[in-house]
Structures are given as structure tokens and as C-alpha cells.
Amino acid sequence: MTRPPLTELEGCGAGGNEQDAGRPALLLVYLLLGIAFGVVLTGSEVVSWFRIQEMFRFQSFRMYGIIGSAIATAAVSLALIRRTGLKTVSGESISIPAIPLGSGIRYAAGGALFGLGWALTGACPGPLFALIGNGASVMIAAVVSALAGTWVYGWLRPLLPH
Amino acid sequence: MTIWFSWEWPWYVAGPLIGLFVPALLIAGNKVFGISSNLRHLCSAIAPGGVEFFRYDWRKAGLWNLVFLAGVLIGGFLAFRAGAVHDIAISAETRVALTKLGIHDFSGVAPHQLFSWRALLTLRGFVSVVVGGFLVGFGTAYAAGCTSGHAISGLANFELPSLIAVIGFFAGGLAATYFILPFLLGGV
Numbered sequence: 001m002t003r004p005p006l007t008e009l010e011g012c013g014a015g016g017n018e019q020d021a022g023r024p025a026l027l028l029v030y031l032l033l034g035i036a037f038g039v040v041l042t043g044s045e046v047v048s049w050f051r052i053q054e055m056f057r058f059q060s061f062r063m064y065g066i067i068g069s070a071i072a073t074a075a076v077s078l079a080l081i082r083r084t085g086l087k088t089v090s091g092e093s094i095s096i097p098a099i100p101l102g103s104g105i106r107y108a109a110g111g112a113l114f115g116l117g118w119a120l121t122g123a124c125p126g127p128l129f130a131l132i133g134n135g136a137s138v139m140i141a142a143v144v145s146a147l148a149g150t151w152v153y154g155w156l157r158p159l160l161p162h
Numbered sequence: 163m164t165i166w167f168s169w170e171w172p173w174y175v176a177g178p179l180i181g182l183f184v185p186a187l188l189i190a191g192n193k194v195f196g197i198s199s200n201l202r203h204l205c206s207a208i209a210p211g212g213v214e215f216f217r218y219d220w221r222k223a224g225l226w227n228l229v230f231l232a233g234v235l236i237g238g239f240l241a242f243r244a245g246a247v248h249d250i251a252i253s254a255e256t257r258v259a260l261t262k263l264g265i266h267d268f269s270g271v272a273p274h275q276l277f278s279w280r281a282l283l284t285l286r287g288f289v290s291v292v293v294g295g296f297l298v299g300f301g302t303a304y305a306a307g308c309t310s311g312h313a314i315s316g317l318a319n320f321e322l323p324s325l326i327a328v329i330g331f332f333a334g335g336l337a338a339t340y341f342i343l344p345f346l347l348g349g350v
Contacts, residue, residue: 028192030226034233035240037183042241044176045250049272054256056332056339065173066172066180067313074195074318081185085170094188099306099323100315107305107312109249110185111330114308116300118331119338121251122272124309125302126196128295133238138279142295147208149299150201154215160304 041130049122056119106162117149172252184315193226196311198302200224215303246301263347286346297334305330 044066050103055063080086081094088094101107118124121142123131128146131139153160185191202216203224210216249269257268265273274281281287302308306325307316313331316324 008294026191027226027229030187030229031233031236031312032194033183033186033190034230035237036233037180037230038234038237038239038242040179040237041234042238044171044173044180045271046176046180046252046276047238048250049249049277050256050260051267052262053339054252056335057256057259059253059255059259062173062234066177067309068176069177070181070314071317073178074184074314075320077182078270078318079183079190086189088189088192090191090193092192096188096194096319099321101323104323104326107326108330110301110303110305111312111327112301112334112337113297113330114305115331115334115336116338116342117294117297117299117301117334118309119335120276120290120338121298122290123298125293125298125309126308128298129197129231129235130238131271133235133237133240134242136272136277138277138282138291140300141279141282142291145292145295146201146299146302147204149296149301150303151205151209151211151213151216151299151348152296153300153303154202154205154213157213157215 037126038133041127042134047123047127047130047134052119052122098104102162106160109161117146180317181314183310184318187230189227194311195315196227196307197231197234198308200227201299202303203228263344265347266286289342289346301334 041047046063046066051060051063054060078096086094114124121128121139123139123142125146128139128143132143171204174176184195203220206216206218206220206224207228250271252268260273265275267274276287276290278287282291298308305312307324307327309331310323312321312327317328
């Protein structure tokens with residue numbers, strides 16, 4: 001697995017090849033994977049404020065088990081992809097861009113701010129959207145507010161330490 | 163389909179299923195699993211303003227992820243229709259702790275006292291939904307990732323920035339749980 005230099009785009013979900021936006025068949029695959037993810041988030045109760053409270057109060061192993069086994073599964077998958085030199089369905093070699101460390105401040109400060117929001121809303125970005133699907137229409141307000149938060153970050157970005 | 167949701171999914175089923183989205187997206191099209199960059203793509207699509215951070219081709223960079231996100235919403239709806247939403251069987255200790263804070267309705271996935279359109283007009287509802295949502299958007303953009311991008315994709319790839327971010331997630335979450343929530347719910 002190679003690590004090409006970062007493009008101007010950064011952050012999770014930003015990496016990889018960006019040539020296939022116009023391939024409808026592949027977009028259908030992403031849609032189906034998204035649907036599966038929404039079902040899994042809901043079925044596993046990760047979308048629940050109560051479960052997040054239980055986690056932050058260290059009163060159940062459940063969320064730690066879920067996150068830990070998700071990381072382990074992903075790590076083993078990445079090792080297998082590296083070892084076998086597996087390609088994408090269109091035959092490209094698979095690569096994950098490295099995340100630049102910089103001073104590290106953005107990860108600590110941004111992470112802590114997101115953590116506050118995670119505990120208050122009881123939802124990280126995926127569950128926010130899954131919850132709207134679950135009929136919790138008030139989460140539309142949380143999403144609009146999250147968009148405002150991202151926008152304000154973009155606006156203040158030149159002033160913030162990274 | 164109701165049968166799939168009539169009991170609690172064990173963690174060792176739910177976790178690996180979530181982890182499999184990392185290789186699935188890589189194999190489908192070399193995509194890195196991560197939800198929060200969609201917030202940036204949506205800003206770029208809806209209201210880029212003159213802000214440099216939003217001036218890029220969001221279709222090229224993020225259409226796949228926005229389609230994935232639309233799927234998450236649909237998946238939540240399908241699971242809801244299939245009967246996934248029931249009361250959450252949280253631990254007795256958590257129930258006691260939350261009852262002490264004034265939460266008395268444990269039905270559904272989140273307390274109705276905080277998460278309803280009517281509660282939005284109260285301080286505790288506004289802080290939970292609007293302030294919390296703002297912090298999710300600001301924090302994930304600043305940290306360049308959320309639970310999926312840093313905690314799962316990043317840690318699985320042994321990224322130091324992701325480890326720092328995840329420690330930050332927990333520091334913030336613990337602060338909100340032990341300092342903000344008791345203050346906020348004190349007046350329930």
C-alpha cells in the first residue's frame with residue numbers, strides 16, 4: 001500500500017482516487033453500503049444517547065467492545081489488503097493517504113470540542129443522520145447546527161492553530 | 163425482518179460489521195471510510211461563501227460520500243420501519259445515575275426531555291441539540307475527522323493524529339458528561 005502526498009483535501013473520507021464521481025453503478029454501491037451502515041448503526045444501538053452516556057460513565061463494556069472490535073476488524077482487513085496486494089474493483093492499487101500531524105493541536109483541540117458535542121447530542125455524525133431516518137426529526141436541527149459549526153470553522157480556519 | 167431487531171445485537175457482531183466498512187469502501191473505489199467530511203462537502207455545495215476551505219470541487223471529492231450518507235439516512239429509516247427502535251436496555255448503574263440527574267423517561271433511543279422540538283425551546287434541549295450539534299460540526303472539521311474517520315479508519319491504520327484526536331474525543335465527552343450535563347439537567 002503506497003502513501004501518496006496529500007492533496008489539498010484533508011480529513012476522513014477525503015482520501016483516495018476521485019475519478020469515479022460520474023460512474024452511476026459505483027454510486028449505487030456507495031448508496032447500498034450507506035444503507036447497510038445506517039441499519040447497522042441503528043441495530044447496534046450506537047445511535048442511542050443512553051448508550052453514549054453508559055460509555056462515558058464506564059458502566060458497560062458494550063460500546064468499548066463495539067469500537068474496539070470495529071478497529072480490530074478494520075486493522076486486520078488493512079493488513080490483509082497490504083499482504084495480498086488486493087486491488088479495487090476497477091483494478092487500481094489501494095492506498096490510504098497519511099494524516100499529517102502538524103503541531104497536533106488541531107487533533108487535540110478539535111477532538112475535545114467534538115467530544116463535548118458527541119456527549120451532548122449523544123450522536124456522532126453518522127448517527128445524527130441515521131437518527132433522522134429513525135424519525136427523530138429534531139436531529140435535523142442538530143445537523144443544521146453541525147453545518148453551521150463546520151462553516152464557522154472554515155471561516156475561522158486561518159486564525160486557528162493547526 | 164423484525165426478528166433481526168427483536169433482541170440486542172451483541173458487541174462482537176456489531177463491531178466487526180462496522181469495521182468491515184473500511185475494506186468495503188477501499189475495495190469499491192479506494193475510498194477512506196469517514197462520515198464527517200460530508201459536513202464540509204455540504205457547506206461547499208450549499209453556501210461556500212468566500213471561504214477558502216469550501217472552495218473545491220465537492221462533486222469530484224465528495225459525491226460518493228454524500229451518496230453513502232444518504233444511504234445512512236435511508237438505512238436508519240428502514241431499520242426503524244423494521245422495528246429496530248425499542249427501549250434501550252442500559253445498565254442499572256447508568257439508569258440510576260441518569261435518574262438522579264432528573265431523567266425519568268427511558269423510552270426510545272434518546273430522552274424525550276432533551277430531544278424533541280418542544281424541548282428545543284428549553285435551555286437543556288437547546289444546548290443538547292443546537293450547541294451540541296454546532297460542536298460536532300466545528301470539532302470534526304477542526305480535527306479533520308470523527309469517530310469513523312479517526313477512531314476506526316485512523317486507528318486501524320496506526321495513525322498518531324487519530325490517536326490524539328480520539329483521546330480528545332474522550333476528554334471532551336467526559337467533561338460534558340460530568341460537568342455540563344449535571345449543570346444542564348439540574349433544573350429538569
